[in-house]
Amino acid sequence: MTLILFSLIEADAQKTKLEKATFGMGCFWCTEAVFQRLNGVSNVRSGYEGGNVPNPTYEEVCSGTTNHAEVIEFNYDPAKISYEELLEVFWKIHDPTTLNRQGADVGTQYRSVIFYHNEQQKAIAEKYKAVLNKENAFGKPVVTTIEKAQTFYVAENYHQDYYLRNGEQPYCRAVILPKMDKLEKLFKTKLKH
Structure with missing residues (x-):
């Protein structure tokens, strides 16, 4: 009985160590596919955030009238992958310099956005973005918005x-496979096996 109780307590402790992240980098199908492959990431869900219409449908979001972005929300284990590492994948797998578009997908629903869940995430994302812009890492300014999670x-x-x-x-x-190939080349050591 004591062993079972200890296992349950340990399992609960493990669960509490997980943190939440929310990113939008164009079509959520692409974003979801990339982050599902990362070691330490779990419960990746595609959805909508940042708009002003409750319970929007895909059709409503695609119309561009709800102000929602297509995003993914997921849990991650900071003992396996840090928020900084997640941001590194985020910045390198999409083009954070194009306003309201990724490739052929155009509209505010495809904007590059980080929804932060606490002040630490906000500070890390803002600092990282500032460094990228200072170093002119992409040859153009990063237009990714950093917003409080909604x-x-x-x-x-x-x-x-x-x-x-x-x-x-x-x-x-045509669209997702090249991102997966890029992920494999740049982040092989961070992928689930």
Whole structure:
């Protein structure tokens, strides 16, 4: 009985160590596919955040009238991957210098955004962005916004695990696969095996 109780307490302690992060970097199908591969990341969900319409639908968000961004929200274990490392992946896998667009996806719903969940995340993201701009890391200013986390609305079921379920679709092969290849090249040591 004591061993079982200790295991439950230890399991609860492990759960409390997880932190939450929310990023938007264009289409959430791409973002979700990338972050699902990272060691220490779990419970990746696609959804909408930052708008002014409660419980928006995909169609409403795509119309560009709700002010929501397509984002992912996930848990991560800081003992396995730091917030700084998550931000490094975030900055390098998309173009943070294009305002309200990623590739062919255009509109405020595709903006580059970090929704921070505490003051430490805010400070880290702001400092990182300032360094990137000071060093002119992308040859153009980073336009990523850093905003306080708001209500996260989970996207419809067919958006969840999109790349895992639809990897052979033309969009996945043309748009997501190159990001996955880049992830493999730049962050091989951070990936789940």
